[in-house]
Amino acid sequence: MLKVGVVGASGLVGRNIISILEEKKFPIKELKLFASSKSKGKEIYFNNDIIYIEELNETFLETDFDLVFFAAGSNISEKYIPELMKRGVISIDNSSFFRMREDVGLVVPEVNPEDLNINKTLIANPNCSTIQSVVALKPLYDKYGIRRIIYSTYQAVSGSGQKGLNDLDTGRSDFYPFQIKGNVIPHIDSFLDNGYSKEEMKMINETKKILHDDDLKITATTVRVPVRVGHSISINVELKSDFDLDDIRETLSQFNGIVVVDDVKNNKYPMPIHAEGRDEVFIGRIRRDYSTENALNLWVVADNVRKGAATNAIQIAEELLKKGAI
Ligand SMILES: NC(=O)c1ccc[n+]([C@@H]2O[C@H](COP(=O)([O-])OP(=O)(O)OC[C@H]3O[C@@H](n4cnc5c(N)ncnc54)[C@H](OP(=O)(O)O)[C@@H]3O)[C@@H](O)[C@H]2O)c1
Numbered sequence: 001m002l003k004v005g006v007v008g009a010s011g012l013v014g015r016n017i018i019s020i021l022e023e024k025k026f027p028i029k030e031l032k033l034f035a036s037s038k039s040k041g042k043e044i045y046f047n048n049d050i051i052y053i054e055e056l057n058e059t060f061l062e063t064d065f066d067l068v069f070f071a072a073g074s075n076i077s078e079k080y081i082p083e084l085m086k087r088g089v090i091s092i093d094n095s096s097f098f099r100m101r102e103d104v105g106l107v108v109p110e111v112n113p114e115d116l117n118i119n120k121t122l123i124a125n126p127n128c129s130t131i132q133s134v135v136a137l138k139p140l141y142d143k144y145g146i147r148r149i150i151y152s153t154y155q156a157v158s159g160s161g162q163k164g165l166n167d168l169d170t171g172r173s174d175f176y177p178f179q180i181k182g183n184v185i186p187h188i189d190s191f192l193d194n195g196y197s198k199e200e201m202k203m204i205n206e207t208k209k210i211l212h213d214d215d216l217k218i219t220a221t222t223v224r225v226p227v228r229v230g231h232s233i234s235i236n237v238e239l240k241s242d243f244d245l246d247d248i249r250e251t252l253s254q255f256n257g258i259v260v261v262d263d264v265k266n267n268k269y270p271m272p273i274h275a276e277g278r279d280e281v282f283i284g285r286i287r288r289d290y291s292t293e294n295a296l297n298l299w300v301v302a303d304n305v306r307k308g309a310a311t312n313a314i315q316i317a318e319e320l321l322k323k324g325a326i
Helices: 012-023 058-062 076-088 115-116 127-145 164-170 198-210 245-253 306-324
Strands: 002-007 028-035 043-046 050-054 067-070 092-093 122-124 148-153 217-221 231-240 257-258 281-289 295-302
Touching: 002 012, 012 028, 012 043, 028 050, 058 076, 067 076, 067 306, 076 092, 092 306, 115 306, 127 148, 127 198, 127 231, 127 245, 127 257, 127 281, 127 295, 127 306, 148 198, 198 217, 217 306, 245 257, 245 281, 295 306
Parallel strands: 002 028, 002 067, 067 092, 092 122, 148 217, 257 281
Antiparallel strands: 043 050, 148 231, 231 295, 281 295
């Protein structure tokens, strides 16, 4: 039984981590919860107990944790994770701060569990849109090879945490640069000099790192839509060899964590309303792209707070447990 911490326990991802730890009966002997001073003393129910959120400060480092989940943004991860690493405590980080460091594994357990060995004390959880995309692409990568990927995303406001949900509910633009209610905003995270947003570059760079292929040609357009939970991604993928569509459907549906929902004659295709609260990645609208050779279109939907963050983090912890690494 483990001594576990959750940093960012009052946030959207943190709250989901706590409830999924309970759902999955993760072996915990003590759970300690942390957030900013604003949330100090807030009650959280866990396994029929009340746990009070503590303010995160240096004293947090005095607890002899086995494992800490970080879901409080990059600044907090940057400050505290190196200190825990020195103490031999394992951190699983939802922020983007350490993701691209060569000495840190960026892991989706169904896709690249071998990268859990890169660093014994820190594992990074990928970007939410990247996670559901690489789950969809991995079986195709292994069977056919991939030459080029075009991502176009339709991302829910919960991807921005509580502030995104608030903007959708109020119709104001307190967090986003424009109102999101009744609107679509082609702007996620800040813009870079190359004209891409950071979110777009995260999808491009993280996909290459997770699939271990720097030669992949990838482009991305990431867009915020007025949906509460569930990111949808149109993926156009050019494979290295020809394929049969039935074989694609079979290959995808056999892969751990994928559910194929693809029956357009009966209006069956994945949507956020079906993915919310689920841990699988749903794939539909599977069809040939006739404009070029060996190309395919996929429509990929998942719960961004669960599989895109909290569930994936806990699956990483479960893999570490199986390996005896915790
Ligand atoms: N939402 C998603 O779909 C998603 C997906 C993948 C990754 N992530 C990443 O997960 C992390 C959390 O995101 P979220 O969506 O859960 O955001 P959120 O709802 O805004 O929650 C942020 C959490 O961080 C805490 N926090 C902020 N400043 C702090 C400080 N100075 N000291 C201690 N705690 C502090 C907040 O505590 P208070 O409530 O006390 O302010 C809250 O618990 C971010 O790194 C985000 O990029 C989110």
